[in-house]
Amino acid sequence: MAGDLTYMVTAAPGLEDIVVSEIMSKFPQAWIRAQMRGRVLLVTDDPWESLLQLGCIDNLYLHLGWLKVGPHKADLPDLTSEIASLAFPEFPLLTRPNGKTMAIVNASRSGRHTFSRFDAAAAALEGLTLGRGYVPGTKDAHDLHFRLDILGQDALFSLKLTDAAFRFRGQRSFSRAALRPSVAHALVWLSDPREDDVFLDPFCGSGTIPIERAAYPAVSITGGDISPAAVQTATQNAPEQVEIRLLDACDLKEIPSGSITSIVTNLPWGKQIAKDEDLDALYCRFLAEAKRVLAASGRAILLTDRHEELAEACRMAQMQCRALYTISLHGMLPAVYSVTHGN
Numbered sequence: 001m002a003g004d005l006t007y008m009v010t011a012a013p014g015l016e017d018i019v020v021s022e023i024m025s026k027f028p029q030a031w032i033r034a035q036m037r038g039r040v041l042l043v044t045d046d047p048w049e050s051l052l053q054l055g056c057i058d059n060l061y062l063h064l065g066w067l068k069v070g071p072h073k074a075d076l077p078d079l080t081s082e083i084a085s086l087a088f089p090e091f092p093l094l095t096r097p098n099g100k101t102m103a104i105v106n107a108s109r110s111g112r113h114t115f116s117r118f119d120a121a122a123a124a125l126e127g128l129t130l131g132r133g134y135v136p137g138t139k140d141a142h143d144l145h146f147r148l149d150i151l152g153q154d155a156l157f158s159l160k161l162t163d164a165a166f167r168f169r170g171q172r173s174f175s176r177a178a179l180r181p182s183v184a185h186a187l188v189w190l191s192d193p194r195e196d197d198v199f200l201d202p203f204c205g206s207g208t209i210p211i212e213r214a215a216y217p218a219v220s221i222t223g224g225d226i227s228p229a230a231v232q233t234a235t236q237n238a239p240e241q242v243e244i245r246l247l248d249a250c251d252l253k254e255i256p257s258g259s260i261t262s263i264v265t266n267l268p269w270g271k272q273i274a275k276d277e278d279l280d281a282l283y284c285r286f287l288a289e290a291k292r293v294l295a296a297s298g299r300a301i302l303l304t305d306r307h308e309e310l311a312e313a314c315r316m317a318q319m320q321c322r323a324l325y326t327i328s329l330h331g332m333l334p335a336v337y338s339v340t341h342g343n
């Protein structure tokens, strides 16, 4: 269709299906052109700013083209020529009326090549200089930020449309073990948020998950943590419809039985665990409380890399546990689980 543009969105590897589900739900006219590790290409004539309502993505790019890249450093002049002759789409940011445009290129590379990603970025920037008259900018001073993703003999070339403020939701402060907001949003999206939800994140840390949950209506949204410091940070971060409480996830006595429709939480796991912390006991006690507070049709979406501990805790609590997705996060591979009463 006239006006259609191709965009690339990025997300934590493993979350691509969830990103596609969010795109299809929020932009029903868009179509998915490709899905790769950590990236989805979509085509739409929706204004690009409207795509910023996608919560599961880290960044948004305007896709400019698929290029061919040879394996050797001697092949890089071909990349320069390809970019110099690339026909750019009509896009407001690309057509600056006055003065010189400063551009930078970041490159990533997977596959076997005899050049580095820095060599490739320099070749691409030269192409932009020759073809478009752009001048090289710096990390701190540039008008346009391009990205070159080299995947073997192919490369994706794109223009970055989002900055760090988008990825980290402005100036919010994060605890050491905080999830990226996009990952928290993906967990929330998987929980299938409904306006009659009574929502709880009982290990909320700096509040990333309940804050992302606040993007959708609910009866109530509560985050809790056993650490007073975490509660203080989460309280500062959270919008007013989110209630943050000091609570022990293993002893939720203030929460009535069967009153919660949706739990989404990032359990303690990975490097955040103290050496002497007994995760088996923590998971068992939490799962017993989750079973008590969850409504009969309720569901918990849990993130952890402690697969065996979680499976055992669910077995003890007689809850059904299903692994949904494995995510690549900070060099670790936690999985997302759906836990239900399963009766």
Ligand SMILES: C[S@@+](CC[C@H](N)C(=O)[O-])C[C@H]1O[C@@H](n2cnc3c(N)ncnc32)[C@H](O)[C@@H]1O
Pocket (backbone or CB within 6 Å): 174, 175, 177, 178, 179, 180, 202, 203, 204, 205, 206, 207, 208, 209, 224, 225, 226, 227, 230, 247, 248, 249, 250, 266, 267, 268, 269, 272
């Ligand atoms: C993985 S972090 C959660 C990080 C959070 N998702 C964020 O983005 O900031 C786990 C949190 O569980 C909390 N915690 C540990 N044991 C707890 C317990 N028994 N009850 C409630 N919170 C607990 C820790 O204080 C920590 O903040």
